[in-house]
Amino acid sequence: MGDSDAADLAHQFYSATSELVAQHGAEQIKMIGDAVLVRADDAASAVRLALCLVHDVGGQHLFPTVRVGMDTGAAVERDGDWFGSTVNLAARVSGEAAGGEVLLTEATRSAAGIVAGVHFHERGKRTVRNVSEPVVLHAACREGAQTDEGLPIDPVCRMAVDPEKSPGRIVYHGVELHFCSLDCARKFLAAPEHYSAA
Numbered sequence: 001m002g003d004s005d006a007a008d009l010a011h012q013f014y015s016a017t018s019e020l021v022a023q024h025g026a027e028q029i030k031m032i033g034d035a036v037l038v039r040a041d042d043a044a045s046a047v048r049l050a051l052c053l054v055h056d057v058g059g060q061h062l063f064p065t066v067r068v069g070m071d072t073g074a075a076v077e078r079d080g081d082w083f084g085s086t087v088n089l090a091a092r093v094s095g096e097a098a099g100g101e102v103l104l105t106e107a108t109r110s111a112a113g114i115v116a117g118v119h120f121h122e123r124g125k126r127t128v129r130n131v132s133e134p135v136v137l138h139a140a141c142r143e144g145a146q147t148d149e150g151l152p153i154d155p156v157c158r159m160a161v162d163p164e165k166s167p168g169r170i171v172y173h174g175v176e177l178h179f180c181s182l183d184c185a186r187k188f189l190a191a192p193e194h195y196s197a198a
Contacts (some may be wrong), residue, residue: 006034009064010034016057024049029082034064035094039082043072047118047140055142055174058100069094070104072111085103093129093137100174102140110139119143119176141176152177155195156184 026040058066073086125134168185
């Protein structure tokens with residue numbers, strides 16, 4: 001796309017995020033090219049917001065994939081903008097994320113605690129620019145259907161599955177799904193649109 005269309009698309013993204021940001025009690029600080037700087041006081045709300053941005057905004061037809069990087073800590077406000085190592089690390093973590101992925105630091109993971117409907121996976125240590133020590137990163141994913149006891153339900157055979165014993169796990173449209181067998185995982189991958197739990 002040309003420069004004009006790319007600029008229009010960046011502004012559409014900025015506008016699309018505004019409403020979601022407000023709904024989650026966060027603050028949209030500024031646009032930086034095709035990126036948006038967002039600040040929140042509550043880490044759990046920020047994780048829910050990040051998943052909405054990645055999957056509800058970034059999942060639109062003919063819209064680029066969205067990726068989110070998050071860090072929690074002190075920052076300095078000047079004239080409505082924010083500065084400091086926390087802001088810089090969040091930007092670096094965003095650079096580590098794949099399209100459609102929400103990555104967060106150990107500080108954000110710890111501050112978020114248990115977030116209903118969200119599952120966290122440690123992604124290991126990464127070396128990021130201008131940070132002396134490797135940073136432990138976590139990915140946030142929406143959970144699929146669960147039993148009353150909190151066990152995931154296999155979307156193919158509808159059986160409860162212990163995630164620790166599940167032979168297969170897939171993240172589909174940002175939802176983490178567990179399978180009782182590799183056969184069920186293959187059936188799902190062959191025709192995911194047939195399984196309403198996705």
